[in-house]
Amino acid sequence: MLGRRALLAAGAAAVAAPAVAQSIVSDVADVSQPVMLDDRIARGYRRDVLIRWGDRVAFDAPAWNPEVPTAQGAASQFAWDARVVALVQPPPAADGVPRLVLVATHARIDPVMAFPAERPMPELEQGMVGASLVNLEFLGGRWVVVDGGFQARRLTATTLCRIAGPAAGHARLRTDADPAGMAARGLLRAEGGCATPWGTVLLAEGDATAELAAWRGGIANEANRFGWLVELDPLNPTAVPAKRTALGRFPKDSVAVARTADGRPVVYLTEARADGFLYRFIAARAPDGATAEANGALLDEGSLAVAQVEGATLRWRDLPATAEALIEARAAAEAVGATPFDRPAGLAVHADGRLFLACRGTPQRSARTDALNPRPINSFGHVVELMPANGDHAAETASGAVLILGGDPHQPGATARYGAGTQVWLAAPAVLELDRAGRLLIGTAQSGLQRSTGIADGIFLCGTRPGASRGVLNLLYAAPRAAAIGGIRLTPDGATLVAAVRTPGAEPGASFTRPATRWPSFQPGEPPRSTVIAIAREAGGPIGG
Secondary structure, eight states: OOHHHHHHSSSEEEOOOOOOOSSSSSOOOOOOBBBSSSSSEEEEEEEEEEETOOBOTTTTTTOOOTTOOHHHHHBBBBBBBOOOEEEOOOOTTTTTEEEEEEEEEEEOOOHHHTTTOOOOHHHHHSSSSSEEEEEEEEEETTTEOOOOTTTTTETTOOOOEEESTTTTOGGOOOOOOOSSSSSSEEEOSSSEEOOTTTTTEEEOOOHHHHHHHHTTTTTGGGGSSOOOEEOOOTOTOOOEEEGGGGGGOOOEEEEEEETTTTOOOEEEEOOOOOOOOOEEEEEEEEEEOOOGGGGTGGGGGGEEOOOOTTTTEEEEEEESHHHHHHHHHHHHHHHHHOOOSSSSSEEEEEEEEEEEEOOOOOOOOTTOBBBTTTTBBBBBBBEEEEEGGGGOOTEEEEEEEEEEEOOOTTTTTTOOOTTOOOOOSSSSSEEEEOOSSOOEEEEEGGGHHHHHOOOOEEEEEEEEETTTBTTTTEEEEOOTOOOOEEEEEEESSSSEEEEESTTOOTTOOOSSSOOOOTTTTTTOOOOOOOOEEEEEEETOSSOOO
């Protein structure tokens, strides 16, 4: 398997010629933006393939045959959709080889793109959602997948999860199959996630309404058992994931972890809606060491709040500390006056305390604008910067500002805004990561918007410091046609960027037999494949220089 993937790694992306002189933000010369069948990487960088839809995750996975999909393959191979959420560093081994555990979520399935029959196949679909955990090693100057790694496994729509926290056992979480209301079957619509300082990974369940209707229709209370934050021990393959009810039930997109001045964990969460809210959970106590075993109930006690915007100030409003309020968190948030954001998505926390929030945009805001959502029609999205009072994530308020406003600044009447000297533009910022230099890495996900913008989704570097580089963008990587960027994570040394290129070729009117591109292999008859890529500088050193 390693040899096969080494060959795949050699098929690097097309290299774009520099468009502009050296940037004040990074060493990246922008790649071209028009939509193309292939992907493109900035000059001086390389793009390797780590794992693709159909590649083996579990040790017993069969060889991928997209023409004859099986339930066993669906539940043991890397799935059709993907989003990178975490890179977890295990304890050092005696051989000194750097190792990581890659965690990726699989939110959804498009049967028209995933199956040759081009119709729903529920048994297969339930194996193709959830998450994958994959072992990586750094060998020969590159990160590679370890076939049959100890932590490698799949989570699916049938994986057993514990229900933990204040709502566990509540009457509204009980079913005939689980009269105690303490265990749920499956991880559904897993979207974003992140690693924690205490050794776990958090996975955010989104809106599983369609999946529940198709796969479990008519089961009383079943819907109440999804839409939670799921915590997983990535290094222990026998650990049972836990649905942490203290963090509320609502369709989640992304999650990020910070800590208060006195050391308690803070979890920020975005709601996966066009008018979604921003939530904050503060744990009741600090972690006991840095291991998952010692902190098994850390997120089961604490307070949940929602953001309300007042001018350029964000104020946190506590939600009632009741099981009912947690089960119906959206309604509880509305009752305390929460402010909707323009499809809030990616989150990233800076070491200096700043919180960055990506909003993908919505044309539906109308007149309800505010300082952090300033456009009544926000088709292209924006990025918000928030600074908690006194740099403490437990503070009741945070000051806010818009870092960039998406869109083409050259269009008549454009309201787009970037730092001076920016030569590229973006739409639908969706996922975020921060590097050691404080630069924001932004991945976009336009979905059906790409046909009107005419630009590829991609990975951008953005300056965040005060001064000339603030808000300036560089385009490091451009994805192939109809592909979005699903998660961005940097290796601990900052020298490799790992991201998912999700659902290439899946545009309106496309299908399994007629995809918009056949990336990454371009083999006749082979469907396009969501792919986890690794980007590194050819000369070594940190991404962005």
